[in-house]
Amino acid sequence: MKAFRRFAIHGDTRATGKEMHGKNWSKLCKDCGVIDGKSITLTDVDIVFSKVKKKSARNITYDEFKTALAELARKKYKDKTGEEAEAEVFKLIEGKAPVIAGVTDTSKFTGSHKERFDPTGRGKGKAGREDIVDTSGYVSGYKHRGTKLKESTKE
Structure with missing residues (x-):
């Protein structure tokens, strides 16, 4: 998935794009609209990240990423089946990239x-x-x- 790779390398020059750090996982969930503030909060996202990663690891792989999204999908879309919920969350993330507009818009500088x-x-x-x-x-x-x-x- 392109979105995983884009967010995995965001802000880290040494990143390969095969693993994602917790900070980038949180950014992905915020920028793509997975976090809605009601059913899914930033705390939920952090808990799921800790749950799916290996004990000694600081990053998650693409397979762990899919597992984490599935877990968030079940929580966000309680009225849908597991597969339908996963499909909805994948639609939110599909083709997205990190938002950097605030950094490059010079009209907002003071x-x-x-x-x-x-x-x-x-x-x-x-x-x-x-x-x-x-x-x-x-x-x-x-x-x-x-x-x-x-x-x-x-x-």
Whole structure:
């Protein structure tokens, strides 16, 4: 299943996509609408994850993932048979990917982060990250710009 792989590698550069961490399991359930806040909560999702994984493991495999979804499906759709409930939950997850819109939408940025991007959302580079100081003044680091000597010879 593509959704399993997409969520398994989300946020982890070393992930192979064959096993999913608990954080990504929770994100999958939230982003795909499995958690509804009534029949299934975040706590239920965490309990099911702990139940299906091996005792010493921190991740679940694809087979354990299917088992966990089946368990959540029975809880979410109590009025349907086991297979119908599983099919409904698989429909919710099918083809989905992690939601990252809030991270990449620069119009929602505030404060100094807003200054790092132009109106199109493209980064300004170093100019957006640093205050470039004009060192042409008379005091600190004066570099003889428009020196007094040249000004006095004009008179």
